Amino acid sequence: MKRVLVVNYSQTGQLSDITGQVIAPLRAAGHDVHLETLVPTTPFPFPWPIVDFFDAFPECVQLDAPPLRPLGIAADTPFDLVILTYQVWYLSPALPMTAFLQSAEGRKLISGKPVITLVACRNMWLSAQETMKQLIADAGGRLIDHLAFTDQGHPLATFITTPRWVWTGKRDSFLGLPPAGVSPEEIRQAYRFGLALADGLNNDEEKSGQPMLTGLRAVIVNARLAISERAGRRAFGVWSKLVRAFGKRGQWRRRPILLLFVVYLITLIVTVVPISLLLQWLFSPLLKPRLERLKAELEQPSGSQEFNLKKYAP
Numbered sequence: 001m002k003r004v005l006v007v008n009y010s011q012t013g014q015l016s017d018i019t020g021q022v023i024a025p026l027r028a029a030g031h032d033v034h035l036e037t038l039v040p041t042t043p044f045p046f047p048w049p050i051v052d053f054f055d056a057f058p059e060c061v062q063l064d065a066p067p068l069r070p071l072g073i074a075a076d077t078p079f080d081l082v083i084l085t086y087q088v089w090y091l092s093p094a095l096p097m098t099a100f101l102q103s104a105e106g107r108k109l110i111s112g113k114p115v116i117t118l119v120a121c122r123n124m125w126l127s128a129q130e131t132m133k134q135l136i137a138d139a140g141g142r143l144i145d146h147l148a149f150t151d152q153g154h155p156l157a158t159f160i161t162t163p164r165w166v167w168t169g170k171r172d173s174f175l176g177l178p179p180a181g182v183s184p185e186e187i188r189q190a191y192r193f194g195l196a197l198a199d200g201l202n203n204d205e206e207k208s209g210q211p212m213l214t215g216l217r218a219v220i221v222n223a224r225l226a227i228s229e230r231a232g233r234r235a236f237g238v239w240s241k242l243v244r245a246f247g248k249r250g251q252w253r254r255r256p257i258l259l260l261f262v263v264y265l266i267t268l269i270v271t272v273v274p275i276s277l278l279l280q281w282l283f284s285p286l287l288k289p290r291l292e293r294l295k296a297e298l299e300q301p302s303g304s305q306e307f308n309l310k311k312y313a314p
């Protein structure tokens, strides 16, 4: 029997549902799973009032996370494996996860441990995962696997369906667009990772430092989106500093500059993203080798291969 720490925070319940699918086979196999749900001292609203939604932007990007309530376990509790499940807020890890990874308790819990990250978001998680890698390494953890779940809609459709979902709580199909969020079938299929992990833990594979979840289509990177995301991340860095120069989260005096950022963001979404996707599509024969290299690199360590899908079918 192995001891597994799973860290979770979810507003709509989507990330908790996926996490639940991964945990169930681990528990069924007799492993001891502790699910730690993060609770910010001041809860983030859901659905999000629009002003609060944009006002959270600078602190997400600058990793300035408000504190959490004390964890339900002591920081020196021994674990064989840690699974960090998170969602993306503004191309960064959601603030509760940032708070956990910056806290003395969180850092102690993952120090020296093999760590698996699981992200569920609209579709842009690459920059957030870079930040996660850095925070995990700073705390002395070893990242061995990464799983990514993204929304079922086309990347452009989700620019409408995801904000509608987080601003109103409505997730259903709308204007002929698919429902917001990860598809129910993808969520159900997340069970395969738990089955494979249970096997891996039974064979002490977590000690090897090698990924345990290859061959299970753990991540599929759209390298075209990666290029837009990189440009967005750079701009977010500048804007977040600028807004913070005008005031703290919740203060009226930073609202005008925040409004300017919103105008910028909308312009970016309706012009730069489609144009960049169009240009990449036009030049795809030229870009193909580069995009394929980038895709393979960004899909590390668990990859998009499928050779174990049959073995661990739910």
Ligand SMILES: Cc1cc2nc3c(=O)[nH]c(=O)nc-3n(C[C@H](O)[C@H](O)[C@H](O)COP(=O)(O)O)c2cc1C
Binding pocket: 009, 010, 011, 012, 013, 014, 015, 016, 048, 053, 056, 087, 088, 089, 090, 091, 092, 120, 121, 122, 123, 124, 125, 162, 166
């Ligand atoms: C403030 C905020 C910012 C978000 N920014 C992003 C983002 O930059 N990229 C992305 O793919 N998803 C983004 N999302 C969507 C979330 O990652 C996630 O899919 C959604 O909030 C549901 O997560 P839940 O499990 O907490 O309910 C954002 C959501 C919120 C609330």
